[in-house]
Amino acid sequence: MSEARTEKQSKTAQDAAHLSRPPDNPWIKAFRRLLRNRAAAAGLIIILLFLLIGILADVISPYDPIKVDFAAVRQAPTLQHLMGTDKQGRDILSRIIYGTRLSMSIGFLSQIMAVTIGTILGSVAGYYGGKADTLIMRITDVFYAFPSLLFIIILMAAFGRGFVNLLVAITFSAWVGSARLVRGQVLQLKELPFVESARALGASDAHIILRHMLPNVLSTLMIAISFGIPGAILAESGLSFLGIGLVPPTPSWGIMLNDGFAVLRAVPHVVLFPALVIAIIMIAFLFLGDGLRDALDPRG
């Protein structure tokens, strides 16, 4: 009995505290929810660490990642070469560090570009409807029906290997998802009273889309980006591994896998370290993405 009363009292006290405080920013609340999820927090820390490694690659890399040293070929891990060397005597740790910069650049750049394109096309399609909508949606239908990797491969086959081509190919296959997301949300938001009233007050279309609609789409887009980045990193390393992506001796995780796979029986460490790094970063992104989805969309 007394327990129930104290519980009730403390609840009222909480309510009062809540009332006296200004309402929390929903983003800060979501961020707190995200950090409370241990897997997501671990994923976030790992990704930040990799970002830092990528940014500081020149500073922390012990060797030149593409410098050939035939005096130190296929060495097992030692104090000089913490992850050993490959068949051309290149330091594997240094190549992984520069590969991190490359993977992160591909992942973030392609998703930023893809989401920008997708948001523009999706909001135009959703807001104005009509012929533009039909055209954009028919195009996304075609893209959506096929695995994006197949599209990237065809584009790479046509335009040749290399960083810029790969970046464009990944971007080109990735805008579709965000275009559909934004269109769907804009279609829903368009019917809501606050948009109606903004229009009644004489707000321009651009103002309504930028100030009233996009902020509402942001959280959905962030979830999409958090799954898009590992997808892009995966596409780069996978295609480079198959010999369709970047050109050797670029320090890319995929190219390192390709080098190591050829000598897998003789010197397993050459393939082992890049494989582990890819597995770790992919799991980190999955945890972060799942956590973001739970934190930003408490209903779902």
Place this chain on the structure above:
Amino acid sequence: MWQYITRRILQSLFTLWMLSVITFGIAKVTPGSPLGLDDPELAVKMTPEMRQSLITAYDLDKPIPWQYGKWLFNALQGELGLSLSLRNEHVQDIIARNWPVSAQLGLSAGVLSIGLGIFIGVLAAVKRNTIIDYASMFISVVGTAVPNFVLAIGMILLFAVTLHWLPVTGWGTLDRAIMPIFVLMLGPLAGIARYARASVLEVIKQDYVRTAYAKGLTQRVIIVRHVLKNALIPVITISGPMLAGLLTGSFFVETMFTVPGIGNAFVSSINTRDYPMIMAQTMLFGSLIVFLNLAADILYGIADPRIRFN
């Protein structure tokens, strides 16, 4: 229902047609003629007559829509042209030779991933928060996050290099098939298991399930008769796209384990820029995926009447 099926079939045909236009267009705008017509070294060796006969043979002097029309017309009759890297062979013959191997690999991986995926997902949901649930979550995290080529490397390092249990290359015997099938199936399996688990947990909360418990039915009967029927319907819709993952997965798995299938052939035709092969295989993969999505949608429409009236 028939109206719904007809609409979906028409949409699928349109999608395939668009894919054929895009594929053909990309092959045409590609810098560097596959026949080496703009290669200065070859151009010196080639007499004007040879050059002309090549251009006429491949219809390069005709307008592009005409070339497209001819390609489509021939393709619909099963004539896919000569391969550029294996000059004496027709593309359809190469595909016919490689196809059965990929079908074996893909079907085994597909059937296993759906069957085991549903089983693991349902079991995890029913035994929620037990060791079984955590083990299945571990499998689905690994299967979802770790790319198949990394998984393949791990398996080869463990089972072939360290333990010497399984062979790495070739096809045709069971021990050779174990690793490729496992690597190929784990991704779709993980996706289906995650989805099935979430779907069962959603259905278990429903009022009619509580009613069934209140009636005194055993848990077994409730799960099998009342929960599974409704929980597995949405799983059908993601099975189509999930199985499409088998296809891109086969590019890696067949190359790494040297399985002589179409995934392997596709990767080599990309490396040699063999356009007739690339186009034919892209259309083949495209048709397969469109068909899988169509089949999943129609099944879904049959299983859940609400979908048809969308």
